[in-house]
Amino acid sequence: MGILTMVEDRPTPKSVYNWRVYVSAMTASFASCMIGYTTSFIGTTVSLESFQDEFGLSTMGASQRSLLQANVVSLFQAGAFFGSIFSYGTAYYFGRRITLWTFVTMFIIGVCITFAAIGGHLGPMYAGRFISGFGVGGCTMIVPIFISEIAPPAIRGRLVGTYELGWQIGGLVGFWINFGMTQSVAYGRNQWLIPFAVQLIPAGMVLIGSLLFLRETPRWLWTRGRREKGIANLCWYRQLQPEDTYIIEEIEMMDLQINDLPTGFIKPIHLALTNNAVLWRLFLGHMLFLLQNFSGINAINYYSPTIFRTMGVNNTETIDLMTGLFGVVKCIMTILWLTVLIDKLGRRTLFLAGGAFGAACMIIIGALIVTEPAAAEGTGLSGQGIATIFMIYLWTCIYITSWNGTPWVVNAEMFNQATRNVGQVGASMANWLWTFVIARITPNMVAGMGNNGFGMYFFFGAVSAFAVVFVWFLVPETKSVPLDQMDRLFEIRPVRSAQPKLMEELAAHNAEFAKLDRKDEEAPEQVEDR
Incomplete structure (x- = not known):
């Protein structure tokens, strides 16, 4: 088997894996480029001397300055939390495509408002960050749903994974643009304003693409009683005719499921909150994002310069380059995860391997830090300091290829049509909630959990070890399983x-279906023989 071999749930025409479905997924994933960029550039931008002088932060005390910087960052996260909630209504009433367009528009409005934050006035900055975060929250909910509903099962993980790839590419650009600003743009307003303006590039691309190219998902059209339009869009995405056997089978599966769906806006919520099976999947999704955030990724994302300094790296430019290399490693590993691992090894295998090896790395990092206090005092980069840096990069490779994007894939897959919106809202809320929490508590963990925060790494290692046990007993493999079969x-x-x-059950069903189809084809010949 090749590294890109696809595991199909049934015989699939090659035309199903066509440019339309790939381009549609990539167009929607420009929203994740937007998200990745806006979550990564802000930390270094607010630290620019030009930004701090513009808003008077350079004349403030350390605690007040840290508070204002935290407000700029955390208001975005708060907006994203609420945006993920409100996206449920638009996704139900207006569809996936219009919801994507609406929340990208909200993001653009928020970014434009931040441009008014000049001359020391932070009010527009706060408002703009909250509104742009609101738009991002809606996008984190709708993009994985949109992609999973248009994707053939064999490449669904790969296509949903483009969402994560876009996030990492945006994050990579977010770091390097600030590095470029400090190297090539003179001190002044443009130095911090240009990174804010760049947010509009990926947002504009997804806005135009959602209007001119994307088509509504067939599954949503089915739920709104627009079956004929749904069939037309299904044929467009699959590049097949309505009479093709593959299309007939997919229509049959959707008809069977949709007939049993609850109708209305409230009923899916009621079903999700009263049905034990759905509640269980909501719990699993929430736990996956909790375990993801408490594996340590955001502690390293937000505090990598501080971490590198504790290991004896004191040159600012070197620290910037090492942090940039951290982003490059994340991007490369995301491509490996997307093109090879997610659909070849499956979701469950990645969770288990990533949790086990990630726990080992974190424990080793903690042990190296606790046994080498001199490195933390800036006395030079010792052998153990080099080993610790290597382990951080190794852990990053392991995490990115396992726990970084896989929870999004699983959550987009494991709910049926009736509760998929509710499930994705829950995932987005959990992601932004725990991102906010870990960002707030990490400084206290570094300060209060032993010399240089070595206890923090042991804590992250323990969480990763628990994640292995959690997944082994509670999380099934979803690779190649049709969305209509998730309940089973x-x-x-x-x-x-x-x-x-x-x-095995699906293979037996397909074999029986093929046998009946052959009998139907032979029946006219038998009549003529008589």
Whole structure:
């Protein structure tokens, strides 16, 4: 098997894997480029001398300055939390495509408001960051749903993974643009304003693409009673005719599921909160994002310069380059995860391997720090300091190829049509909630959990080890499972063998369907023989 071999749930025409479905996924994923950029550039931008002088931060005390900088960052996260909630209504009433367009427009409005924050007035900055965060929250909810609903099962993980790839590419640009500003743009307003303006580039691309190219998902059209339009869009995405066997089977599967769906705006919420099976999946999704955030990624994302300084790296330019290399490693590993690992090894395997090896790395990092206090005092980059830096980069490779994007893929897959919106809202809320929490508590963990925060790494290692146990017993494999069969997948016990058993059931069903189809073809000949 090649590294890009696809595992199909049934015989699939090659035309199903066509340019339309790939370009549609990539167009929607420009929203994640927007998200990745805006979450990465802000930390270094507010630290620019030009920004701090513009808003008077350079004349403030350290605690007041830190508070104002934290407000600029955290208001964005707060907006994203609420945006993920409100996106449920627009996704239900107006569809996936219009929801994406609406929240990208909100993001653009928020960015434009921040341009008015000049001459020391932070009010427009606060308002703009909250509104742009509101737009981002809606996008984090709708993009994975949109992609999962248009994707064939065999490449669904890969296509949903473009969302994560876009996030990392945007994040990479977000770091390097600030490095470029300090190197090539003279001190002044433009030095900090240009990084803010660049946010409009990916936002504009997804805005135009959603209007001119993207088509509504067939599944949403089915739920709104627009079956014929849904069939037309399904044929467009698959590049097949309505009479093709593959299309007929997909229509049959959607008809069977949609007929059992609750109708209305409130009923799916009521179903999600009263149905134990759906509540269980909401719990699993929430826990995956909690475990993801408490694995340590955001502590390193936000405080990598501080971490590198504790290891004896004192030159500011060297620290900037090492932090940039951190972003490059993340981007490269995301490409590996997307093109090879997510659909070849599966979601569950990545969770288990990433948790186990990630825990080992974090424990080693903590041990290296606690046994080498001199490195933390800026006395030079010792051998153990070099080893610690190597382990941080190794941990980054492990994390990015396992826990970084995989929770988004699983959460986009494991809910049925009735509760998919609710499930994705829950995922977005959990992500932004725990991102906010870990960003707030990390400074206290560094200060209060031993010399140079070595206890923090042991804590992250313990969480990763717990994640292995959690996934082993509770999270089934979703690779190659049709969305219409997720309810059945979560019924099968034990969890570790649920996916193989379901795939056997589907193979038997498809064989029976093919046998009946052959009988129908032979029937006219038998009549003529008589």
